[in-house]
Amino acid sequence: MSHVSILPVPVHAERRSLLPVLASIPAGVTSRQLExxxxxxEGKSATDIGAILGISGRTVEGHLIKACNNFGVRTRFQAVLKARDLGLLAPPRP
Structure with a gap:
């Protein structure tokens, strides 16, 4: 019979490391908008993004417009730069 040791690790330690990231996300920005x-x-069009995410290109456009509003910018490229500067753009999870 094997012996298993369990080391006490505070559950909140992981959450604490996320606080700076969460604090930097502008109000109203959703994970779908960031996606x-x-x-x-990555250079994809709204139609391409829609195909990747399984939604319409028009819905993608809506997400991008809302993202621009939430970041306080006028173009999707400015929104990308703001999100990238805040460290919010990461490859989607499989």
């Missing part, structure tokens, strides 16, 4: 911005960064 769309990631694909814009």
């Amino acid at each position: 769309c911005l990631y694909w814009v960064q």
